Amino acid sequence: MPNPTRQLGANPAHICATIKTRINLRWHRACPPPPPGFVEPNPAFWREYVRLVERTITLLDAETVFEPSVIAFVQYLRATADEIETSGFTQDDARLDILKSHKNEALLRKASQLMWMDKELQTQKLVDALSGPAFATSEEMRTACKHAIALLRTYADKMERGEMKPQYKDTTDSLSERWNTLAILSRQIETILAKQLSDIEITNSERSILIEYGYTVANAMGYLAAAGDNPRDNAPRWAEVAHDPNVDESLGVATGRARALFVLYPWRGRELLCTGAVLSYYEEWAPTKRLTDAEWKEKLDSPDAPPPPDWLAPILAK
Structure with missing residues:
Protein backbone atom coordinates (compact mmCIF):
# COMPACT_ATOMS: atom_id res chain seq x y z
CA MET A 1 0.00 0.00 0.00
CA PRO A 2 1.97 3.04 -1.18
CA ASN A 3 1.82 6.47 0.34
CA PRO A 4 -1.07 8.50 -1.09
CA THR A 5 1.28 11.24 -2.30
CA ARG A 6 3.15 8.88 -4.62
CA GLN A 7 2.34 6.15 -7.07
CA LEU A 8 5.60 4.27 -6.94
CA GLY A 9 6.86 1.06 -8.40
CA ALA A 10 6.40 -2.38 -6.87
CA ASN A 11 9.00 -2.53 -4.16
CA PRO A 12 9.30 -3.75 -0.54
CA ALA A 13 8.66 -0.16 0.48
CA HIS A 14 5.12 -0.38 -0.85
CA ILE A 15 3.90 -2.28 2.17
CA CYS A 16 5.24 0.36 4.54
CA ALA A 17 2.28 2.70 4.59
CA THR A 18 0.33 5.10 6.69
CA ILE A 19 -3.28 6.01 6.17
CA LYS A 20 -3.47 9.78 6.01
CA THR A 21 -6.08 11.41 8.19
CA ARG A 22 -8.52 13.73 6.44
CA ILE A 23 -10.90 15.42 8.86
CA ASN A 24 -12.41 18.84 9.27
CA LEU A 25 -13.62 19.13 12.83
CA ARG A 26 -13.17 21.71 15.54
CA TRP A 27 -11.46 20.05 18.47
CA HIS A 28 -11.85 21.17 22.05
CA ARG A 29 -8.62 22.54 23.47
CA ALA A 30 -8.52 19.76 26.04
CA CYS A 31 -8.74 17.16 23.30
CA PRO A 32 -5.57 16.84 21.22
CA PRO A 33 -6.04 16.50 17.46
CA PRO A 34 -5.62 13.11 15.81
CA PRO A 35 -2.23 12.13 14.41
CA PRO A 36 -1.45 13.04 10.79
CA GLY A 37 -1.78 9.40 9.83
CA PHE A 38 -2.43 5.89 11.12
CA VAL A 39 -0.28 2.81 10.60
CA GLU A 40 -1.90 -0.42 9.43
CA PRO A 41 -2.67 -2.08 12.81
CA ASN A 42 -0.88 -5.39 12.30
CA PRO A 43 2.10 -5.60 14.70
CA ALA A 44 3.01 -9.15 13.67
CA PHE A 45 3.35 -8.04 10.07
CA TRP A 46 5.51 -5.06 10.95
CA ARG A 47 7.74 -7.17 13.19
CA GLU A 48 8.35 -9.62 10.36
CA TYR A 49 8.73 -6.82 7.83
CA VAL A 50 11.52 -5.21 9.84
CA ARG A 51 13.26 -8.59 10.02
CA LEU A 52 12.80 -9.05 6.26
CA VAL A 53 14.37 -5.68 5.44
CA GLU A 54 17.31 -6.24 7.78
CA ARG A 55 17.87 -9.78 6.50
CA THR A 56 17.73 -8.55 2.91
CA ILE A 57 20.36 -5.91 3.67
CA THR A 58 22.64 -8.59 5.13
CA LEU A 59 22.25 -10.84 2.07
CA LEU A 60 22.76 -8.02 -0.41
CA ASP A 61 25.84 -6.85 1.43
CA ALA A 62 27.28 -10.38 1.42
CA GLU A 63 26.88 -10.49 -2.37
CA THR A 64 28.59 -7.06 -2.76
CA VAL A 65 25.42 -5.64 -4.28
CA PHE A 66 26.07 -2.35 -2.51
CA GLU A 67 29.20 -1.64 -4.52
CA PRO A 68 28.77 1.57 -6.55
CA SER A 69 26.97 1.04 -9.85
CA ARG A 161 27.04 4.52 -23.39
CA GLY A 162 30.25 3.41 -21.70
CA GLU A 163 32.20 6.40 -23.02
CA MET A 164 32.96 7.75 -19.56
CA LYS A 165 33.66 6.15 -16.19
CA PRO A 166 31.85 7.37 -13.06
CA GLN A 167 33.90 9.15 -10.44
CA TYR A 168 32.34 8.22 -7.12
CA LYS A 169 32.75 11.20 -4.86
CA ASP A 170 30.36 12.48 -2.20
CA THR A 171 27.26 10.85 -3.67
CA THR A 172 24.60 10.40 -1.02
CA ASP A 173 22.09 8.14 -2.73
CA SER A 174 24.01 4.87 -2.59
CA LEU A 175 21.92 1.72 -2.66
CA SER A 176 23.07 0.77 0.84
CA GLU A 177 21.97 4.14 2.24
CA ARG A 178 18.60 3.79 0.56
CA TRP A 179 18.06 0.34 2.09
CA ASN A 180 19.19 1.66 5.48
CA THR A 181 16.69 4.48 5.12
CA LEU A 182 13.97 1.88 4.58
CA ALA A 183 15.17 -0.16 7.59
CA ILE A 184 15.18 2.87 9.89
CA LEU A 185 11.75 3.97 8.67
CA SER A 186 10.34 0.47 9.21
CA ARG A 187 11.55 0.38 12.82
CA GLN A 188 10.16 3.87 13.41
CA ILE A 189 6.78 2.87 11.99
CA GLU A 190 6.76 -0.22 14.22
CA THR A 191 7.33 2.00 17.28
CA ILE A 192 4.62 4.43 16.20
CA LEU A 193 2.18 1.54 15.75
CA ALA A 194 2.88 0.30 19.29
CA LYS A 195 1.91 3.74 20.61
CA GLN A 196 -1.10 3.88 18.31
CA LEU A 197 -2.46 0.58 19.63
CA SER A 198 -1.78 1.61 23.24
CA ASP A 199 -3.41 5.04 22.75
CA ILE A 200 -0.18 6.83 23.63
CA GLU A 201 0.47 10.28 22.16
CA ILE A 202 3.24 10.25 19.58
CA THR A 203 6.05 12.80 19.74
CA ASN A 204 6.48 15.74 17.40
CA SER A 205 9.34 13.95 15.66
CA GLU A 206 7.09 10.92 15.13
CA ARG A 207 4.40 13.16 13.68
CA SER A 208 7.02 14.46 11.26
CA ILE A 209 7.88 10.89 10.28
CA LEU A 210 4.25 10.29 9.30
CA ILE A 211 3.98 13.60 7.46
CA GLU A 212 7.22 13.03 5.52
CA TYR A 213 6.57 9.34 4.99
CA GLY A 214 5.95 9.60 1.25
CA TYR A 215 9.12 11.57 0.62
CA THR A 216 11.19 9.18 2.72
CA VAL A 217 9.91 6.16 0.81
CA ALA A 218 10.46 7.98 -2.50
CA ASN A 219 14.07 8.61 -1.50
CA ALA A 220 14.55 4.98 -0.51
CA MET A 221 13.27 3.97 -3.94
CA GLY A 222 15.69 6.26 -5.75
CA TYR A 223 13.38 9.15 -6.52
CA LEU A 224 15.60 12.09 -5.66
CA ALA A 225 14.14 15.53 -5.05
CA ALA A 226 11.92 16.63 -7.96
CA ALA A 227 12.26 13.24 -9.64
CA GLY A 228 9.65 11.96 -7.20
CA ASP A 229 7.05 14.20 -8.83
CA ASN A 230 7.40 12.27 -12.08
CA PRO A 231 7.43 8.59 -11.05
CA ARG A 232 8.00 5.82 -13.55
CA ASP A 233 4.99 3.66 -14.40
CA ASN A 234 6.59 0.54 -12.93
CA ALA A 235 4.08 -0.56 -10.31
CA PRO A 236 2.66 -3.47 -12.39
CA ARG A 237 4.62 -6.64 -11.52
CA TRP A 238 3.94 -10.34 -12.13
CA ALA A 239 5.21 -13.50 -10.39
CA GLU A 240 4.51 -17.22 -10.47
CA VAL A 241 3.76 -18.55 -6.98
CA ALA A 242 2.52 -22.10 -7.63
CA HIS A 243 2.52 -24.77 -10.35
CA ASP A 244 0.29 -27.81 -10.89
CA PRO A 245 2.22 -30.34 -13.03
CA ASN A 246 -0.89 -32.51 -13.46
CA VAL A 247 -2.54 -29.95 -15.69
CA ASP A 248 0.54 -27.86 -16.41
CA GLU A 249 -1.00 -24.72 -15.02
CA SER A 250 0.54 -22.04 -12.86
CA LEU A 251 -0.90 -19.57 -10.40
CA GLY A 252 0.30 -16.12 -11.30
CA VAL A 253 -0.19 -13.19 -8.96
CA ALA A 254 0.38 -9.61 -9.94
CA THR A 255 0.09 -6.02 -8.87
CA GLY A 256 -1.37 -3.23 -10.92
CA ARG A 257 -1.38 0.49 -10.36
CA ALA A 258 -2.36 2.25 -7.16
CA ARG A 259 -6.01 2.76 -6.24
CA ALA A 260 -7.48 5.20 -3.77
CA LEU A 261 -8.18 3.72 -0.34
CA PHE A 262 -10.77 5.01 2.13
CA VAL A 263 -10.90 3.72 5.70
CA LEU A 264 -13.01 4.57 8.73
CA TYR A 265 -10.47 4.27 11.53
CA PRO A 266 -11.67 4.12 15.17
CA TRP A 267 -10.04 6.79 17.31
CA ARG A 268 -11.12 7.66 20.85
CA GLY A 269 -14.79 6.97 20.34
CA ARG A 270 -14.93 8.44 16.87
CA GLU A 271 -14.51 7.05 13.40
CA LEU A 272 -12.14 9.14 11.30
CA LEU A 273 -12.35 9.04 7.52
CA CYS A 274 -8.83 8.41 6.30
CA THR A 275 -7.45 8.30 2.78
CA GLY A 276 -4.53 6.35 1.45
CA ALA A 277 -3.62 4.17 -1.48
CA VAL A 278 -3.23 0.48 -2.18
CA LEU A 279 -1.82 -1.47 -5.10
CA SER A 280 -4.44 -3.30 -7.14
CA TYR A 281 -4.08 -7.10 -6.99
CA TYR A 282 -4.70 -9.86 -9.54
CA GLU A 283 -4.36 -13.62 -9.68
CA GLU A 284 -5.21 -16.32 -12.21
CA TRP A 285 -4.58 -19.97 -13.00
CA ALA A 286 -3.41 -20.30 -16.58
CA PRO A 287 -1.28 -22.55 -18.78
CA THR A 288 2.31 -22.21 -17.71
CA LYS A 289 3.83 -19.12 -19.23
CA ARG A 290 5.94 -16.93 -17.05
CA LEU A 291 5.26 -13.32 -17.92
CA THR A 292 7.81 -10.59 -17.76
CA ASP A 293 6.75 -7.40 -16.01
CA ALA A 294 6.60 -5.69 -19.41
CA GLU A 295 4.31 -8.42 -20.79
CA TRP A 296 2.07 -8.20 -17.74
CA LYS A 297 1.84 -4.43 -18.05
CA GLU A 298 0.86 -4.82 -21.71
CA LYS A 299 -1.81 -7.37 -20.75
CA LEU A 300 -3.07 -5.16 -17.94
CA ASP A 301 -3.64 -2.33 -20.39
CA SER A 302 -5.35 -4.58 -22.95
CA PRO A 303 -9.01 -5.70 -23.24
CA ASP A 304 -7.83 -9.12 -21.96
CA ALA A 305 -6.87 -7.80 -18.53
CA PRO A 306 -8.09 -10.18 -15.81
CA PRO A 307 -10.61 -8.85 -13.29
CA PRO A 308 -9.66 -8.56 -9.61
CA PRO A 309 -10.33 -11.69 -7.52
CA ASP A 310 -13.96 -12.24 -6.48
CA TRP A 311 -13.04 -12.05 -2.80
CA LEU A 312 -12.04 -8.40 -3.29
CA ALA A 313 -15.44 -7.45 -4.71
CA PRO A 314 -17.05 -6.41 -1.38
CA ILE A 315 -14.46 -3.68 -0.81
CA LEU A 316 -13.89 -2.44 -4.36
CA ALA A 317 -15.74 0.54 -5.76
CA LYS A 318 -16.81 0.33 -9.36
Whole structure:
Protein backbone atom coordinates (compact mmCIF):
# COMPACT_ATOMS: atom_id res chain seq x y z
CA MET A 1 0.00 0.00 0.00
CA PRO A 2 1.97 3.04 -1.18
CA ASN A 3 1.82 6.47 0.34
CA PRO A 4 -1.07 8.50 -1.09
CA THR A 5 1.28 11.24 -2.30
CA ARG A 6 3.15 8.88 -4.62
CA GLN A 7 2.34 6.15 -7.07
CA LEU A 8 5.60 4.27 -6.94
CA GLY A 9 6.86 1.06 -8.40
CA ALA A 10 6.40 -2.38 -6.87
CA ASN A 11 9.00 -2.53 -4.16
CA PRO A 12 9.30 -3.75 -0.54
CA ALA A 13 8.66 -0.16 0.48
CA HIS A 14 5.12 -0.38 -0.85
CA ILE A 15 3.90 -2.28 2.17
CA CYS A 16 5.24 0.36 4.54
CA ALA A 17 2.28 2.70 4.59
CA THR A 18 0.33 5.10 6.69
CA ILE A 19 -3.28 6.01 6.17
CA LYS A 20 -3.47 9.78 6.01
CA THR A 21 -6.08 11.41 8.19
CA ARG A 22 -8.52 13.73 6.44
CA ILE A 23 -10.90 15.42 8.86
CA ASN A 24 -12.41 18.84 9.27
CA LEU A 25 -13.62 19.13 12.83
CA ARG A 26 -13.17 21.71 15.54
CA TRP A 27 -11.46 20.05 18.47
CA HIS A 28 -11.85 21.17 22.05
CA ARG A 29 -8.62 22.54 23.47
CA ALA A 30 -8.52 19.76 26.04
CA CYS A 31 -8.74 17.16 23.30
CA PRO A 32 -5.57 16.84 21.22
CA PRO A 33 -6.04 16.50 17.46
CA PRO A 34 -5.62 13.11 15.81
CA PRO A 35 -2.23 12.13 14.41
CA PRO A 36 -1.45 13.04 10.79
CA GLY A 37 -1.78 9.40 9.83
CA PHE A 38 -2.43 5.89 11.12
CA VAL A 39 -0.28 2.81 10.60
CA GLU A 40 -1.90 -0.42 9.43
CA PRO A 41 -2.67 -2.08 12.81
CA ASN A 42 -0.88 -5.39 12.30
CA PRO A 43 2.10 -5.60 14.70
CA ALA A 44 3.01 -9.15 13.67
CA PHE A 45 3.35 -8.04 10.07
CA TRP A 46 5.51 -5.06 10.95
CA ARG A 47 7.74 -7.17 13.19
CA GLU A 48 8.35 -9.62 10.36
CA TYR A 49 8.73 -6.82 7.83
CA VAL A 50 11.52 -5.21 9.84
CA ARG A 51 13.26 -8.59 10.02
CA LEU A 52 12.80 -9.05 6.26
CA VAL A 53 14.37 -5.68 5.44
CA GLU A 54 17.31 -6.24 7.78
CA ARG A 55 17.87 -9.78 6.50
CA THR A 56 17.73 -8.55 2.91
CA ILE A 57 20.36 -5.91 3.67
CA THR A 58 22.64 -8.59 5.13
CA LEU A 59 22.25 -10.84 2.07
CA LEU A 60 22.76 -8.02 -0.41
CA ASP A 61 25.84 -6.85 1.43
CA ALA A 62 27.28 -10.38 1.42
CA GLU A 63 26.88 -10.49 -2.37
CA THR A 64 28.59 -7.06 -2.76
CA VAL A 65 25.42 -5.64 -4.28
CA PHE A 66 26.07 -2.35 -2.51
CA GLU A 67 29.20 -1.64 -4.52
CA PRO A 68 28.77 1.57 -6.55
CA SER A 69 26.97 1.04 -9.85
CA VAL A 70 27.05 2.98 -13.09
CA ILE A 71 23.24 2.94 -13.25
CA ALA A 72 22.93 4.52 -9.81
CA PHE A 73 25.47 7.20 -10.66
CA VAL A 74 23.74 8.02 -13.95
CA GLN A 75 20.43 8.39 -12.10
CA TYR A 76 22.14 10.60 -9.53
CA LEU A 77 23.55 12.92 -12.21
CA ARG A 78 20.19 13.27 -13.93
CA ALA A 79 18.32 13.80 -10.68
CA THR A 80 20.76 16.56 -9.68
CA ALA A 81 20.31 18.26 -13.07
CA ASP A 82 16.53 18.00 -12.73
CA GLU A 83 16.64 19.48 -9.24
CA ILE A 84 18.66 22.50 -10.38
CA GLU A 85 16.21 23.05 -13.23
CA THR A 86 13.07 22.76 -11.09
CA SER A 87 14.49 24.87 -8.25
CA GLY A 88 14.17 27.98 -10.40
CA PHE A 89 17.83 28.80 -11.05
CA THR A 90 17.37 29.02 -14.83
CA GLN A 91 14.12 30.95 -14.96
CA ASP A 92 14.27 34.35 -16.65
CA ASP A 93 13.28 36.11 -13.43
CA ALA A 94 15.70 34.18 -11.16
CA ARG A 95 17.66 36.50 -8.90
CA LEU A 96 20.67 36.08 -6.64
CA ASP A 97 18.28 36.04 -3.67
CA ILE A 98 17.62 32.40 -4.49
CA LEU A 99 21.04 31.63 -2.99
CA LYS A 100 19.88 32.78 0.44
CA SER A 101 18.41 29.31 0.80
CA HIS A 102 20.95 26.93 2.35
CA LYS A 103 19.30 24.10 0.42
CA ASN A 104 19.91 25.86 -2.89
CA GLU A 105 23.51 26.65 -1.99
CA ALA A 106 24.10 23.01 -1.09
CA LEU A 107 22.55 21.91 -4.38
CA LEU A 108 25.01 23.96 -6.45
CA ARG A 109 27.94 22.76 -4.36
CA LYS A 110 26.82 19.19 -4.97
CA ALA A 111 26.73 19.88 -8.70
CA SER A 112 30.26 21.27 -8.58
CA GLN A 113 31.48 18.09 -6.88
CA LEU A 114 29.99 16.01 -9.68
CA MET A 115 31.97 17.97 -12.27
CA TRP A 116 35.35 18.07 -10.55
CA MET A 117 36.75 15.25 -12.71
CA ASP A 118 36.27 17.32 -15.90
CA LYS A 119 39.63 19.07 -16.35
CA GLU A 120 38.48 21.31 -19.21
CA LEU A 121 39.36 24.89 -18.26
CA GLN A 122 35.89 26.38 -18.65
CA THR A 123 34.39 23.55 -16.62
CA GLN A 124 36.88 24.14 -13.82
CA LYS A 125 35.89 27.81 -13.78
CA LEU A 126 32.27 26.70 -13.55
CA VAL A 127 33.13 24.35 -10.69
CA ASP A 128 34.77 27.23 -8.82
CA ALA A 129 31.72 29.45 -9.33
CA LEU A 130 29.27 26.77 -8.16
CA SER A 131 31.29 25.64 -5.16
CA GLY A 132 30.93 29.07 -3.51
CA PRO A 133 28.55 29.66 -4.95
CA ALA A 134 29.78 33.06 -6.16
CA PHE A 135 28.15 35.06 -8.96
CA ALA A 136 28.42 38.76 -9.76
CA THR A 137 25.02 39.03 -11.43
CA SER A 138 21.77 37.13 -11.74
CA GLU A 139 22.42 36.58 -15.44
CA GLU A 140 25.78 35.01 -14.63
CA MET A 141 24.07 32.65 -12.18
CA ARG A 142 21.38 31.65 -14.68
CA THR A 143 23.95 31.01 -17.42
CA ALA A 144 26.17 28.96 -15.10
CA CYS A 145 23.26 26.82 -13.92
CA LYS A 146 22.10 26.15 -17.49
CA HIS A 147 25.65 25.08 -18.35
CA ALA A 148 25.81 22.84 -15.27
CA ILE A 149 22.52 21.14 -16.16
CA ALA A 150 23.72 20.47 -19.71
CA LEU A 151 27.05 19.08 -18.50
CA LEU A 152 25.50 16.77 -15.91
CA ARG A 153 23.11 15.33 -18.48
CA THR A 154 25.96 14.93 -20.98
CA TYR A 155 28.01 13.04 -18.39
CA ALA A 156 25.03 10.77 -17.70
CA ASP A 157 24.55 10.02 -21.40
CA LYS A 158 28.25 9.26 -21.90
CA MET A 159 28.39 6.98 -18.86
CA GLU A 160 25.31 5.16 -20.06
CA ARG A 161 27.04 4.52 -23.39
CA GLY A 162 30.25 3.41 -21.70
CA GLU A 163 32.20 6.40 -23.02
CA MET A 164 32.96 7.75 -19.56
CA LYS A 165 33.66 6.15 -16.19
CA PRO A 166 31.85 7.37 -13.06
CA GLN A 167 33.90 9.15 -10.44
CA TYR A 168 32.34 8.22 -7.12
CA LYS A 169 32.75 11.20 -4.86
CA ASP A 170 30.36 12.48 -2.20
CA THR A 171 27.26 10.85 -3.67
CA THR A 172 24.60 10.40 -1.02
CA ASP A 173 22.09 8.14 -2.73
CA SER A 174 24.01 4.87 -2.59
CA LEU A 175 21.92 1.72 -2.66
CA SER A 176 23.07 0.77 0.84
CA GLU A 177 21.97 4.14 2.24
CA ARG A 178 18.60 3.79 0.56
CA TRP A 179 18.06 0.34 2.09
CA ASN A 180 19.19 1.66 5.48
CA THR A 181 16.69 4.48 5.12
CA LEU A 182 13.97 1.88 4.58
CA ALA A 183 15.17 -0.16 7.59
CA ILE A 184 15.18 2.87 9.89
CA LEU A 185 11.75 3.97 8.67
CA SER A 186 10.34 0.47 9.21
CA ARG A 187 11.55 0.38 12.82
CA GLN A 188 10.16 3.87 13.41
CA ILE A 189 6.78 2.87 11.99
CA GLU A 190 6.76 -0.22 14.22
CA THR A 191 7.33 2.00 17.28
CA ILE A 192 4.62 4.43 16.20
CA LEU A 193 2.18 1.54 15.75
CA ALA A 194 2.88 0.30 19.29
CA LYS A 195 1.91 3.74 20.61
CA GLN A 196 -1.10 3.88 18.31
CA LEU A 197 -2.46 0.58 19.63
CA SER A 198 -1.78 1.61 23.24
CA ASP A 199 -3.41 5.04 22.75
CA ILE A 200 -0.18 6.83 23.63
CA GLU A 201 0.47 10.28 22.16
CA ILE A 202 3.24 10.25 19.58
CA THR A 203 6.05 12.80 19.74
CA ASN A 204 6.48 15.74 17.40
CA SER A 205 9.34 13.95 15.66
CA GLU A 206 7.09 10.92 15.13
CA ARG A 207 4.40 13.16 13.68
CA SER A 208 7.02 14.46 11.26
CA ILE A 209 7.88 10.89 10.28
CA LEU A 210 4.25 10.29 9.30
CA ILE A 211 3.98 13.60 7.46
CA GLU A 212 7.22 13.03 5.52
CA TYR A 213 6.57 9.34 4.99
CA GLY A 214 5.95 9.60 1.25
CA TYR A 215 9.12 11.57 0.62
CA THR A 216 11.19 9.18 2.72
CA VAL A 217 9.91 6.16 0.81
CA ALA A 218 10.46 7.98 -2.50
CA ASN A 219 14.07 8.61 -1.50
CA ALA A 220 14.55 4.98 -0.51
CA MET A 221 13.27 3.97 -3.94
CA GLY A 222 15.69 6.26 -5.75
CA TYR A 223 13.38 9.15 -6.52
CA LEU A 224 15.60 12.09 -5.66
CA ALA A 225 14.14 15.53 -5.05
CA ALA A 226 11.92 16.63 -7.96
CA ALA A 227 12.26 13.24 -9.64
CA GLY A 228 9.65 11.96 -7.20
CA ASP A 229 7.05 14.20 -8.83
CA ASN A 230 7.40 12.27 -12.08
CA PRO A 231 7.43 8.59 -11.05
CA ARG A 232 8.00 5.82 -13.55
CA ASP A 233 4.99 3.66 -14.40
CA ASN A 234 6.59 0.54 -12.93
CA ALA A 235 4.08 -0.56 -10.31
CA PRO A 236 2.66 -3.47 -12.39
CA ARG A 237 4.62 -6.64 -11.52
CA TRP A 238 3.94 -10.34 -12.13
CA ALA A 239 5.21 -13.50 -10.39
CA GLU A 240 4.51 -17.22 -10.47
CA VAL A 241 3.76 -18.55 -6.98
CA ALA A 242 2.52 -22.10 -7.63
CA HIS A 243 2.52 -24.77 -10.35
CA ASP A 244 0.29 -27.81 -10.89
CA PRO A 245 2.22 -30.34 -13.03
CA ASN A 246 -0.89 -32.51 -13.46
CA VAL A 247 -2.54 -29.95 -15.69
CA ASP A 248 0.54 -27.86 -16.41
CA GLU A 249 -1.00 -24.72 -15.02
CA SER A 250 0.54 -22.04 -12.86
CA LEU A 251 -0.90 -19.57 -10.40
CA GLY A 252 0.30 -16.12 -11.30
CA VAL A 253 -0.19 -13.19 -8.96
CA ALA A 254 0.38 -9.61 -9.94
CA THR A 255 0.09 -6.02 -8.87
CA GLY A 256 -1.37 -3.23 -10.92
CA ARG A 257 -1.38 0.49 -10.36
CA ALA A 258 -2.36 2.25 -7.16
CA ARG A 259 -6.01 2.76 -6.24
CA ALA A 260 -7.48 5.20 -3.77
CA LEU A 261 -8.18 3.72 -0.34
CA PHE A 262 -10.77 5.01 2.13
CA VAL A 263 -10.90 3.72 5.70
CA LEU A 264 -13.01 4.57 8.73
CA TYR A 265 -10.47 4.27 11.53
CA PRO A 266 -11.67 4.12 15.17
CA TRP A 267 -10.04 6.79 17.31
CA ARG A 268 -11.12 7.66 20.85
CA GLY A 269 -14.79 6.97 20.34
CA ARG A 270 -14.93 8.44 16.87
CA GLU A 271 -14.51 7.05 13.40
CA LEU A 272 -12.14 9.14 11.30
CA LEU A 273 -12.35 9.04 7.52
CA CYS A 274 -8.83 8.41 6.30
CA THR A 275 -7.45 8.30 2.78
CA GLY A 276 -4.53 6.35 1.45
CA ALA A 277 -3.62 4.17 -1.48
CA VAL A 278 -3.23 0.48 -2.18
CA LEU A 279 -1.82 -1.47 -5.10
CA SER A 280 -4.44 -3.30 -7.14
CA TYR A 281 -4.08 -7.10 -6.99
CA TYR A 282 -4.70 -9.86 -9.54
CA GLU A 283 -4.36 -13.62 -9.68
CA GLU A 284 -5.21 -16.32 -12.21
CA TRP A 285 -4.58 -19.97 -13.00
CA ALA A 286 -3.41 -20.30 -16.58
CA PRO A 287 -1.28 -22.55 -18.78
CA THR A 288 2.31 -22.21 -17.71
CA LYS A 289 3.83 -19.12 -19.23
CA ARG A 290 5.94 -16.93 -17.05
CA LEU A 291 5.26 -13.32 -17.92
CA THR A 292 7.81 -10.59 -17.76
CA ASP A 293 6.75 -7.40 -16.01
CA ALA A 294 6.60 -5.69 -19.41
CA GLU A 295 4.31 -8.42 -20.79
CA TRP A 296 2.07 -8.20 -17.74
CA LYS A 297 1.84 -4.43 -18.05
CA GLU A 298 0.86 -4.82 -21.71
CA LYS A 299 -1.81 -7.37 -20.75
CA LEU A 300 -3.07 -5.16 -17.94
CA ASP A 301 -3.64 -2.33 -20.39
CA SER A 302 -5.35 -4.58 -22.95
CA PRO A 303 -9.01 -5.70 -23.24
CA ASP A 304 -7.83 -9.12 -21.96
CA ALA A 305 -6.87 -7.80 -18.53
CA PRO A 306 -8.09 -10.18 -15.81
CA PRO A 307 -10.61 -8.85 -13.29
CA PRO A 308 -9.66 -8.56 -9.61
CA PRO A 309 -10.33 -11.69 -7.52
CA ASP A 310 -13.96 -12.24 -6.48
CA TRP A 311 -13.04 -12.05 -2.80
CA LEU A 312 -12.04 -8.40 -3.29
CA ALA A 313 -15.44 -7.45 -4.71
CA PRO A 314 -17.05 -6.41 -1.38
CA ILE A 315 -14.46 -3.68 -0.81
CA LEU A 316 -13.89 -2.44 -4.36
CA ALA A 317 -15.74 0.54 -5.76
CA LYS A 318 -16.81 0.33 -9.36
